[in-house]
Amino acid sequence: MDKQKLLQMYYEMVLIRRVEERGAELYQAGKIGGFMHLYIGQEAVSTGLIAAREPRDRVITAYRDHGVALNCGISANEVMAELLGKITGMSKGKGGSMHMASVEKNMWGGHAIVGGHLPIAAGLALGDQYAGNDNITICMFGDGATNIGYFHEALNLSKIWNLRVLWVCENNQYGMGTAVERASAVDEIRQKADGYGMKSDRVDGMDVIKVYEAAQKAIQYVRETSQPYLLEAVTYRFRGHSMGDPERYRQQDEVKKWQENDPIGIFRAYLLKHQVATESELNALDDQAQADTDKAVEFAEASPEPGLEELFKDIYVD
Amino acid sequence: MARITMREAISQALMEEMDRDPAVFILGEEVGVWGGTYAVTKGFYDKYGPQRVKDTPIAENAILGAAIGAAMVGQRPIAELMTINFAFSAMDYVVNQAPKLRYMFGGQFKVPMVIRAVGGGGRQLGATHSQTPDAIFAHFPGLIVVSPGTPADAKGLLKSAIRSDDPVLFIEHATMYQVRGEVPEGEHLEPIGKSKIQRPGKDVTIVTYCKGLELSMKAADQLAKEGIEVEIVDLRTLRPLDMEPVLESFKKTNRAVVVEEGWKSYGVGAEVVSRMYEEAFDYADAPILRVAQKEVPLPYNRTLEQAALPQVPDIVAAVKEVLK
Incomplete structure (x- = not known):
């Protein structure tokens, strides 16, 4: 990978972290409503994955979507504006935290019903297959989504129809507050691919390089063979399930242990060790991410609310 | 004008639209090799092939989810539910996904799909297969719900539904496929949303x-x-x-x-x-x-x-x- 790409990935990871930290503050200040699920701790998964895609490959994810949106190239301004419910958000303030998307950036949402977007992902891939191209759909979801029927219907369909879907399970150890071993019949989510005769892999989701390499391999396989593939990324969310989670289901020691493996710290050490960048170059990117986050907050705060005329817009096309 | 059955009228609408627009395809349980459980798509598999007349597993979430996804990226799928009662197995897609994707993402998406579903009682199918739950579906803004009563309207409304850029639930009645009526041959469109x-x-x-x-x-x-x-x-x-x-x-x-x-x-x-x-x-x-x-x-x-x-x-x- 060239230096430029590696530094871009580093910048994106830091940007996600900063944007979400500010988001948490704004939520606590009452400026963001509804549910908000932070991606902090999981940045390496989305960053590595999306760095490995071609722009024509589609991305669809669940409600923990701010990071995915930023990685796909949606601006921090639009992400922050959507969080604040402003007209300048990509969903005009009508979607909120859980519903970020951009057709232009090939990011198909942001979906809030657990598992509900998996059959839709199969459909995106079906649309491409029907059109005769070899685009891939990358569908991300949590470990909790693998216990619901949608997952099984979607994986089965993708296999029997040879759909180009890269299924990516972000196993962050908990579906809300229920640990994987309490909710899933198998501990390793990748095992579920076996039931569908589907290839799979399991990767350290805290290491962006490992995610990138696993994603590259998976994407190549999916594109060339026209077969789906399940990639499990083992990761951890440092914050609660959503804002206001009392976190009674896990010990602070456990959280601390994972935090020692901060994906940004790991990647920074990698970049320095391999002399890809100097401390000062990385510090400059940190500053850039901070400045872009500050600008995004200013932009969002200054943006107007959607007017009441928006209430009845976009229910139907015709 | 020919005097044909409701089944033939629906079949005609599907075929004309498939001939007109290559983006239109059908998916559902037994729509292909079997020819449709109510024989509406009889002969379609042979004419259009497995790419455009897709037999699915018995998995309503997969059927409707896949139709929605394909519609979002520019195709015009017609998803057939063997009966409307099976919509309850995939209620999320009928009322919670298809009708909301456009609005919720600020108008970025279009979901030009049709869900064809057979409803109605009178065929001694028992309580779970005989319902007329149309009102439930009509409750949700973002969905269009059409249910014709004559063969001519069935043809004209289905053709309009397939051309609509919004999701349409098209409800047919299990005891009406043999009903006959005058139906214009060829291009015949009836407007959606008009009594x-x-x-x-x-x-x-x-x-x-x-x-x-x-x-x-x-x-x-x-x-x-x-x-x-x-x-x-x-x-x-x-x-x-x-x-x-x-x-x-x-x-x-x-x-x-x-x-x-x-x-x-x-x-x-x-x-x-x-x-x-x-x-x-x-x-x-x-x-x-x-x-x-x-x-x-x-x-x-x-x-x-x-x-x-x-x-x-x-x-x-x-x-x-x-x-x-």
Whole structure:
């Protein structure tokens, strides 16, 4: 990978972290409503994955979507504006935290019903297959989504129809507050691919390089063979399930242990060790991410609310 | 114009649209090799092949989810549900995904898909396979709900539904596939969201749709022999609901009956009657009555099932009641 790409990935990871930290503050200040699920701790998964895609490959994810949106190239301004419910958000303030998307950036949402977007992902891939191209759909979801029927219907369909879907399970150890071993019949989510005769892999989701390499391999396989593939990324969310989670289901020691493996710290050490960048170059990117986050907050705060005329817009096309 | 069955009319609409637009394809349980459980897509598999007539697993979430996804990226899928009762297995897609994706993402997405679903009682299929739950689906903004009562409307409305850029639930009736009617050959489009006078009259208004239209036409024939001229307004589309012809007719007759096959409670009639009272209360010369299904799960036994479903004599009696 060239230096430029590696530094871009580093910048994106830091940007996600900063944007979400500010988001948490704004939520606590009452400026963001509804549910908000932070991606902090999981940045390496989305960053590595999306760095490995071609722009024509589609991305669809669940409600923990701010990071995915930023990685796909949606601006921090639009992400922050959507969080604040402003007209300048990509969903005009009508979607909120859980519903970020951009057709232009090939990011198909942001979906809030657990598992509900998996059959839709199969459909995106079906649309491409029907059109005769070899685009891939990358569908991300949590470990909790693998216990619901949608997952099984979607994986089965993708296999029997040879759909180009890269299924990516972000196993962050908990579906809300229920640990994987309490909710899933198998501990390793990748095992579920076996039931569908589907290839799979399991990767350290805290290491962006490992995610990138696993994603590259998976994407190549999916594109060339026209077969789906399940990639499990083992990761951890440092914050609660959503804002206001009392976190009674896990010990602070456990959280601390994972935090020692901060994906940004790991990647920074990698970049320095391999002399890809100097401390000062990385510090400059940190500053850039901070400045872009500050600008995004200013932009969002200054943006107007959607007017009441928006209430009845976009229910139907015709 | 040819006199053909409802089945042939629907089939014709599907075939004409598939011939016209390569983005249109069909997916569902037994739509291909089998030829459709109600034989609507008989011959399609041979003509269009497995890419455009896709047999699916028995997995309604996969069927509807896949249709939505394909629609979002520019195809025009027609997803067939073997019966509307199976929509409950995939309710999320019918009411929670397809109708909301456009609005929720600020107008970025289009979901140009049709869900064809067969509903209705009268075939002794038992309580879980015989329902007429149309009103439930019509509750949700963002979804279009169409349910034709004549072969000509079935053809014209289905063609419009396939061309619509919004998700359409197209409800057919299990006992009406053999109903015959005059249907224009070739291009014939009926507008979605427009009610229609199916029979003019001056004494009383019947508002109905789908199976209710067939029953109401028979009731009107009987009543005509007694000198009662019934005007029948066919809703055809349940959402968006077009009340104009209903109100116009009611303002003329001042008496009305609403006929539906579904249950009365929280039903189509409840909605229509409320709007009539809200918008034309002063025109009522008698309370508006509703004829609907008895409030029971439909039984298998033929006599019991028929006793639960609305029948022509029920409509005749209701019309006479509002004329008292």
